[in-house]
Amino acid sequence: MVVNRRNVLKAIGVGTLGIGSAISTSSSITATTDDSMHYHNELYGPHFPDPTIHRDNSGTWWAYGTNMDRNDGETDSQERLVPILKSDNLHEWSYVTEAFESRPGWTYGSIWAPDVHYYNDKWVLFYSLEPRPWDSGEFGIGLATSDTPDGPFTDHGQIIGDNDHAGGGTIDGYFVEQEGTPYLFWGSFQGIYVMELTSDLRDWQSATLQQVAGDAYEGTTVFKRGGYWYMFVSTGTCCDGYSSTYEIEVGRSTNLFGPYTDPSGTVLTDYNSHNAGIAQLTGNDRFPAPAHGDITTDDNGTDWFVYHAYDRDDQEFVDGVPARQLFVDRVEWTDGWPIIGGDKTPSLQSVQPNTADSGIIADGIYEIKNVNSGKLLEVANAGTADGDNVRQWSQNGCSCQRWWIEYVGGDEYRIINQNSNRALDVPDGSTTDGESLQQFAWWAGGSQKWEIVDNGDGTYRIRNVNSGDIVDVNESSTADGADVIQWPWTGNTNQRWTLDFIETVQPTDDGRSW
Template identity: 90%
Template sequence: MSTRSSVTATTDDSTHYHNELYGPHFPDPTIHRDGNGTWWAYGTNMNRNDGGNDPQERLIPILKSDNLHEWRYVTEAFDTRPGWTYGSIWAPDIHYYNGEWVMFYSLSPRPWESGEFGIGLATSDTPDGPFTDHGQIIGDNDHAGGGTIDGYFVEHEGTPYLFWGSFQGIYVMELTSDLQDWQAGTIQQVAGDAYEGTTVFKRGDYWYMFVSTGTCCDGYSSTYEVEVGRSTDFFGPYTDPSGTDLMNYNSHNAGIAQLTANGRFPAPAHGDITTDDNGTDWFVYHAYDRDDQEFVDGVPARQLFIDRVEWTDGWPIIGGDKTPSLQSVRPNTTDSGDIADGIYEIENVNSGKLLEVADAGTADGDNVRQWSSNGCSCQRWWIEYIGGDEYRIINQNSNRALDVPDGSTTDGESLQQFAWWTGGSQKWEIIDNGDGTHRIRNINSGDVVDVNESSTADGDDVIQWPWTADTNQRWTLNFVETVQPTDDGRPW
């Protein structure tokens, strides 16, 4: 089984960015792109104490970027603090709706629990404000539950809705047309008590709900992570990859994480999603960095991160291996591979035989070998460029990726197929040898695809081995056809 260790992309500062992107404090980011192509991000900035540092507290900091990976501070969203509760302004949610910028924000009382938690609305003609406050939309006193923070706005079939909730259920309700109130009798619960920080959007046939679970604010020991449910119906049920309804999760970190901590970056969660010019989805979120401050003036140092969202069988994989990346291919990268995306037969120069999955297997871990051409789809491979001179190579018969078992870097390791999970052991460089042939180099190990001991027999093993320039390491890519991948990432 392939080991899902943290992926490190090829080091190339001309095509890669490095997390984190802005700090030392920018939690709960929300993002939207204006009509000129500029991205705007808004975040929490607060101190949970008694307000003694009010003059230094930014009332929703605003950042801007032209490329999604270089950000600069612009201003604060508010000229003055919203007046309906004295407290900390958290978890903004930004959208452009009906010709204006609308921002839902959370307001928590100071001192802690000295008043009502709630969600307010502010609007502006421009993304950099100043935003005009329209007061509270809903608070803890307006419904039977609590946790009335972390709003997320969605328009569905021409009707405005707001998702919200924090560890006392996730809810959705219909808003009035001016967004300044909610329609009585429309509140319904869509997820259990395990969650907060909701993001909801439509992709293909599904509505996706990204939710945060765990502890956010205990520094490096925080357990925050992202779980995901999907539904064909806007109102749910939202089920995770195991088929479990998110309504059934009432304890932290009990479900299936789609983004979780690694050794460098603890507690990645609570963010938003956007799409670049190439159609690639990106998740913007916060996390800690163990190589940086844990707290700033007593406030958890949660910094701004961004990572690519790749889709496998209709489920998101964030950051390549479901953990924050240290570096990755830049958003909006316009590089294109030398090999056109499509179906190929991959023929060994030495033996004249084709790369295939043994016995037309469809299971994870099945062996990859060479065999004479026989027309089997197990001898055909979808080659797809994924940026940064990297490709994935997917078997047409099994829909599984060419893979080095367990992320091995050992010379002579046999190759296998395994379900695509975007790790470095499944990513390949396809390098032109200058003679009409190519070598296929694994990103993780640096070794190339090799027919063991230069064999010419059917059934002999295909391994990884350091480049020697021998013909058993040279491959001819015989184009068969072009097939466009479907929305969930599968090529057929």
């Protein structure tokens, strides 16, 4: 079943393919199907911020989160000491227990921002600890270990604190092992740093400390894919309820220690203001402030980002403050960059993890021919600019008549013109019947994503994810230059297309598809 999952309005679309700094917002999010192949966000409440995730050898996922009380003062709290969830499918979660039987003793305060990995036959838990009352003393990162993922975890004390170095913000650790050497990334709005740990993970090598991102960030996640290290960082305000501006930005580097650059080519150390870079996950009207998460991979090789966000329509509260709840969304890798949630915002509904999620046609370069006219879909006058018109024309061998069709998951494709390297797009996210189609640099919005539906007669209809309308030749014209528009499905031949495969071209080093 083909799903029209989101109604996304395009706010801005600029730049070249893969490096646009567009901002997408969703005016409404509604699910159009609820079958056994899909799940709905949010996944667990009422309160599970800063999730970290790891999968054991049996295939079970374990998630660990924050449950601290910032307003607790000097009295004890009912907060859970790192709540633990588990799931066999990554989208149905159940509460297990707390990671700790008692609070770590090196300072009295809340435990938060956990980071869990399996290392040297142990489950290792790095955690942040803040004193009570808030900001009354030194922040720091501690270590605990367990033989099993459900604990209890044995505390080994503080590894590093604010007083151990020149800066501050010593929270939000993230562990990485490279070629047998353990490292810890950390930092919160006073620079992101990396340092080498001792072999037992209980101390750090002071001479190895170096900065890898600016003061704009916290909540680091580091992930190796292909020839790149990707650093996912949170920016903005996390904890102001529905007005929070939290989001995810990403830099990549061929070296674990950087420099990490974002899709615009800017080095992350140059960002020192909230929300100044290019978001790869940002809020929408339903789900504000998505960020501070972790990444995992399912059995099909699909990557998933686990994070927290608010839900305006399911208003759970903790001590009168809106709860941050658990979300999971697919990561699409396009042009060498991660796009989370399909359009860089949290999805309400998505294809379940571990589902055989593949397109009905193979990725490749195609000529797209209208059944009624016999003419090809092309960019007018071989244009290469944003906003150039898409029309039909007799076959002439121009690369402007060839399109790279690429499956991006969840029944959705992007359709990129081979000549211009720009995407087939309904301008401004219009849902108006009769809107002319144009090309724009890829920005991952619903107006640039298409569902390809087999008509059962050797032809296909091409449906826009945002509007639900079909690619149509205006007024069933057979003339060269006739406008191509979107229109509701009628079944007429001017809405039926053949997809004539030309070739598959391997991606180039820059991540593009040709």
